[in-house]
Amino acid sequence: MATDEAEQHARELAAAAIAAGDPTSWFERLYAEAEAGTAVVPWDRRAASTLIARWLDEQQVTGHGKSAVVVGTGLGDDAELIASLGFDTVAFDISPTAIAAASRRHPGSAVRYQAADVISPPAAWLHGFDLVVDGLALQSMPDPPRAQALAAIGRLVAPGGRLLVTARAREHGEPVTGPPYALTRDEIDAIAGPGLRITSLEELRDPPGMTPGRRWRAVYQREQ
Numbered sequence: 001m002a003t004d005e006a007e008q009h010a011r012e013l014a015a016a017a018i019a020a021g022d023p024t025s026w027f028e029r030l031y032a033e034a035e036a037g038t039a040v041v042p043w044d045r046r047a048a049s050t051l052i053a054r055w056l057d058e059q060q061v062t063g064h065g066k067s068a069v070v071v072g073t074g075l076g077d078d079a080e081l082i083a084s085l086g087f088d089t090v091a092f093d094i095s096p097t098a099i100a101a102a103s104r105r106h107p108g109s110a111v112r113y114q115a116a117d118v119i120s121p122p123a124a125w126l127h128g129f130d131l132v133v134d135g136l137a138l139q140s141m142p143d144p145p146r147a148q149a150l151a152a153i154g155r156l157v158a159p160g161g162r163l164l165v166t167a168r169a170r171e172h173g174e175p176v177t178g179p180p181y182a183l184t185r186d187e188i189d190a191i192a193g194p195g196l197r198i199t200s201l202e203e204l205r206d207p208p209g210m211t212p213g214r215r216w217r218a219v220y221q222r223e224q
């Protein structure tokens, strides 16, 4: 299946899930179809995200003695990169089939892969991680439930910890035909909240090595 076809199929699955009133059920369906060999996961790069990898490199991030969580880990390539920097890493996804596939793709991994929903994570994770990375989960969700996820993701950040969000960008009022559902500046702002502020926001146009388009790269920090 070509990339265009794979993306079109993902959009059809998302539209059907929204129409059925279960807007995130299409992720599990898509991963299950991929397991069965009847679909392709369109975002499976078999490599870590370019924007996340560049940020880790630019910021010279190291993780020894620190914890990290990857939200919407998919097949685990970002999580493996983060664990390789020394972070004690948890990576979760709403799709149990994705989690099983990530564990198989990275045998012997130090990452703890787990099925969970960012909107209702285990209580032990709240304010629990020095580094929280959005693995394109926010831009993949229709609204609802995206607004709930925007409000929830910051709750994973420990005091003094950081949250990195990368997502496709759109202007307020610009129509959104996803997935992916590009985020507006208002949505980027909505991720911040009491005790969690934006410390850096870049709007990147046609970043090299990526499909053309505008992207946000936002960093948030929780106060101590």
Ligand SMILES: C[S@@+](CC[C@H](N)C(=O)[O-])C[C@H]1O[C@@H](n2cnc3c(N)ncnc32)[C@H](O)[C@@H]1O
Residues within 6 Å of the ligand: 024, 027, 028, 043, 044, 045, 049, 071, 072, 073, 074, 075, 076, 078, 092, 093, 094, 095, 098, 116, 117, 118, 119, 135, 136, 137, 138, 140, 141, 149
């Ligand atoms: C666009 S994919 C990106 C996957 C992976 N991070 C990557 O870059 O290849 C978004 C991922 O978010 C997951 N996801 C969607 N909604 C979620 C939720 N509410 N909680 C946790 N994961 C979710 C999906 O199952 C999917 O694997």
